[in-house]
Amino acid sequence: MDSLGRNFRVSVFGESHGPAVGVVLDGVRAGLPLTAEDFKTDLLRRKSGATGTTPRIERDLPEILSGVFDGRATGTPLTIIFRNENTRSGDYAALQDLPRPGHADYTARVKWKNFNDPRGGGHFSGRLTLPIVAAGVVAKKMCAYSFTARLIEVGGCKDPDRQVEAVAAAAREGDSLGGIVECRIDDVPTGLGEPFFDSVESLLAHAIFAIPGVRGIEFGDGFQAARMKGSEHNDPFACIGETVKPAKDGAGGINGGITNGGTLVFRVAFKPTSSIAKEQRTLNLSTGAQETLRIPGRHDTCFALRAPVIVEAMAAIVLADLQARFVP
């Protein structure tokens, strides 16, 4: 099911080349101020244009269909859509039998018995991250924590200058790069989350893996924790001002699935863009023969460049839900 959340629930819909993509938000706090203006900053962060992202122009104006009255959320379901424009679907039929490696072409075809919309990836399009970012804007307003996601690695490079070079080089080769995003969330109250199945890590990881192209997530010391000793990894508690907080973030701000007053810290690994200009081998599903595939059009060399705002949105969606469950 394409929905997430218990007391704040997000449902996304739409296909890349259909009439619109959108989202329904249920459980928005009545009275939350909300205008189209509020979406600008985050939608701009997601937008194409930077080096390494596709130059296709999308206007991406949010249209609010329900749930807002006189500039404030009514408390009933809030629906936002984005019309799809200039969707010349062209000759997708030719590619129908040649599943693009790394895409959902083949799995969608099997799952929905050839009835999936194949144009531009259909429901699997990165365009669906547009309503997710919009949902994140509302979620951030609801929980009012401080979200900061940034790209800390591109194609294995940590240095920004070298990242730019790496992207340019990959673009020249018709190839693509991945990256790692780190997200830090401050001002989260102690006590969010539940043991076991609704741990904060479980809910965040669930949402983050809903972003296309994620290959891994780690909290605090992450995989490195597996190489540390208990005496190194454990976070002692300290009194910082009047507040009890962990002295460091080895556990990512979470103990036993519940926020501990520290900064929430996690990192997300994004794969390199699957669509590359370089020739690839794939299977012709009709003939069973291996063929050479050339994917036309221009694509992001490194879609991870756009990912930080999407990671923030997903984190905000989860935390707004946890906040809405919270009994202070």
Add this chain to the structure above:
Amino acid sequence: MDSLGRNFRVSVFGESHGPAVGVVLDGVRAGLPLTAEDFKTDLLRRKSGATGTTPRIERDLPEILSGVFDGRATGTPLTIIFRNENTRSGDYAALQDLPRPGHADYTARVKWKNFNDPRGGGHFSGRLTLPIVAAGVVAKKMCAYSFTARLIEVGGCKDPDRQVEAVAAAAREGDSLGGIVECRIDDVPTGLGEPFFDSVESLLAHAIFAIPGVRGIEFGDGFQAARMKGSEHNDPFACIGETVKPAKDGAGGINGGITNGGTLVFRVAFKPTSSIAKEQRTLNLSTGAQETLRIPGRHDTCFALRAPVIVEAMAAIVLADLQARFVP
């Protein structure tokens, strides 16, 4: 909420020093053969006894309270409990004000306003993995895929001999080690999972982070994918016999959140055991002063040694649910 799943649902309950821990399974397939004998192998794998795990003897006999008749599942809720024995709670009160670093002592106390059961970690005890392993046994029978989880790294060592040494050395120091578990699942049908919020990765990660002490999860090439080029990471499709399969497992057997016919592959990072014999500093919550904490009793030097069967159980729980949603 301590439950997981849509068509196959698992709810765990119990505290370490309460009368019992247990699990209710809803959506078990009627007619599934099931006896107490079936649980033996997996419960034994989880059991203490190996070097690096605590020598405390637990009998851990599953008691089936409902949902089985004449050796077969009835289709109605199946409940399994494990009585807690020899739970001398002793002087836990003395530790009440000194939250153990890495444990949920402090967060549980805040969340439940001091009403949590503090004895032996209460509901946060590793003992709760016992009903989870039992649930996994039923789930494995339901989906009949091939699950193989194994420890590929202990305290940073990949070599088994060096792992044994590392554990022994850490034990001598009164310290602890973490580890990494790799899980591979074969014979999974193509088409399980859903796009975005119910992607296979989302559901697996959700369940895996419900295991105490997990710090990270990665699928296929995982974090390394962020350092690869698209031409390296993409998995071409191939015809293997009559079947379409990916030629490699860079994506972990999943495209667009949906299984692609390949082997499901993921790795899980476990932190070092939080309870260590070594002295630690912590905060006295009553006085606000830093104090030295000595945790009495014997604990696993490396609880990751017991983790593979728990990882398998969680994976099986998720896949049994996906199987139960599947329209072939």
Add this chain to the structure above:
Amino acid sequence: MDSLGRNFRVSVFGESHGPAVGVVLDGVRAGLPLTAEDFKTDLLRRKSGATGTTPRIERDLPEILSGVFDGRATGTPLTIIFRNENTRSGDYAALQDLPRPGHADYTARVKWKNFNDPRGGGHFSGRLTLPIVAAGVVAKKMCAYSFTARLIEVGGCKDPDRQVEAVAAAAREGDSLGGIVECRIDDVPTGLGEPFFDSVESLLAHAIFAIPGVRGIEFGDGFQAARMKGSEHNDPFACIGETVKPAKDGAGGINGGITNGGTLVFRVAFKPTSSIAKEQRTLNLSTGAQETLRIPGRHDTCFALRAPVIVEAMAAIVLADLQARFVP
């Protein structure tokens, strides 16, 4: 939360005077043929125009935003909206302090702290039954049972001629009437539903009470069963052709919450329309004084006249979900 269903899920949104009302359907079977034409018959049945219903003209053309490609459902979320037109909200402000008896004016105001959209009842408008009927059209196609709901009583009259007279008389008095709808569903497979909390009656009643203005529901012999003896009420089983079926429908086609092969039968009581031309007394929420309220505009004298298709839609939504959970 404004959603219903486990494997087939319906979420409605919109306000009477906002841009649109709509519905997202998740879990639609891929390949289901679907065109705008399919909605005509049921939308027409719901439409105004008959004696006793308001003469306001609504065009009510469904706009499919997602989930359909080349005339067939894709299997991903299917969104249908209906634009609101000619919504002159006028002087609703004057009525803000005078809650209309029988409406949600007061409860919505309390629940959402005055942030609800008060124009035309906002999210509580009968206009929301439009997307519900649309959802019902899809649901009926999915489960392919035979749904027949009809009005069996209007203002206490069972005879159609006397019903027409009663409506005309009530209209002349500026008053309103209620009615009773009976729904019969044939060709339902044996074995749908689950014991206790997901009994067929539980799920149907849940959905039916989501229709505005419902005051009661009864299955089979209904309230009359409470006045029968066991020997009268019990339905013996019989072999009808090759099939086991109950010999009568005293239990409404359900035993132990599970369909028994008989016709599903239930009746729904609708209250008289709340908005009447007649003067009413109500409370001025600002002044605390009782005032005389005159509700302007034209309203249905008996909205139950439009209800049968809505009852069918809700029943179909529930049965499509049960069908999607069904393991034959």
Add this chain to the structure above:
Amino acid sequence: MDSLGRNFRVSVFGESHGPAVGVVLDGVRAGLPLTAEDFKTDLLRRKSGATGTTPRIERDLPEILSGVFDGRATGTPLTIIFRNENTRSGDYAALQDLPRPGHADYTARVKWKNFNDPRGGGHFSGRLTLPIVAAGVVAKKMCAYSFTARLIEVGGCKDPDRQVEAVAAAAREGDSLGGIVECRIDDVPTGLGEPFFDSVESLLAHAIFAIPGVRGIEFGDGFQAARMKGSEHNDPFACIGETVKPAKDGAGGINGGITNGGTLVFRVAFKPTSSIAKEQRTLNLSTGAQETLRIPGRHDTCFALRAPVIVEAMAAIVLADLQARFVP
């Protein structure tokens, strides 16, 4: 699925002749005082013994397996079981082919492909109302409203003396009677419930139809509302002391699915007990022939006599959940 609720969730399990029946409660407020003593009154109300109920002695002592520490709820899942005793299953096999009219024997057999536990009705036994009453005790403590359910009609008689006679007469004939329970709930805050799918009526009806043997439910004026005029049925608002309340309960204390400050009022129709001593005709499922069925043992002549406390329990379960979702 045998569970109900979003923020306060109840899952029941067990079979009549299995080891135990029980319930898991998730979302109990931490700190709620709870002892075995608290269950006595309501369990006694449900117990057999009164005229018209079976004389079988059940001790029915609740055993709390988890979620309580030092006499207070911990906030983690609370499990209560009741051991089944003296369950001489006897010769149920003989009845396997002869489904008892009014029971789930046939539907359970079809649904679970003969793997259901047939002894004493298995999971469909009225014995499952025992954990439901126990859950109700916890729920009542959580929401602290005033619940009063009572039997207002038995076998069509409103007068208590004539009810006693009617039961005695039916018992002599080897037949059974039904009844109607009215439930009134006071001190409910205004604003509980949600429009459409989570209306208070939807949630209450859902839970009430989970009680075995319910044939109908109606709120406020109920089915009679369908025969009233709007000017009669509408409830004007009034200021009662400082509080806004409806002047009468025609709508059962609910407008638009949301509580309006009035008394919640609903009535529930119970069928006559299905198991009767009188001979009945039924189908032999093996031979396809009609046979005469004699149900041995002693049964409640009118199980509705025990129903009020079960109705209260279900109502309390729903309201505790709504209370736990409530943002004051």
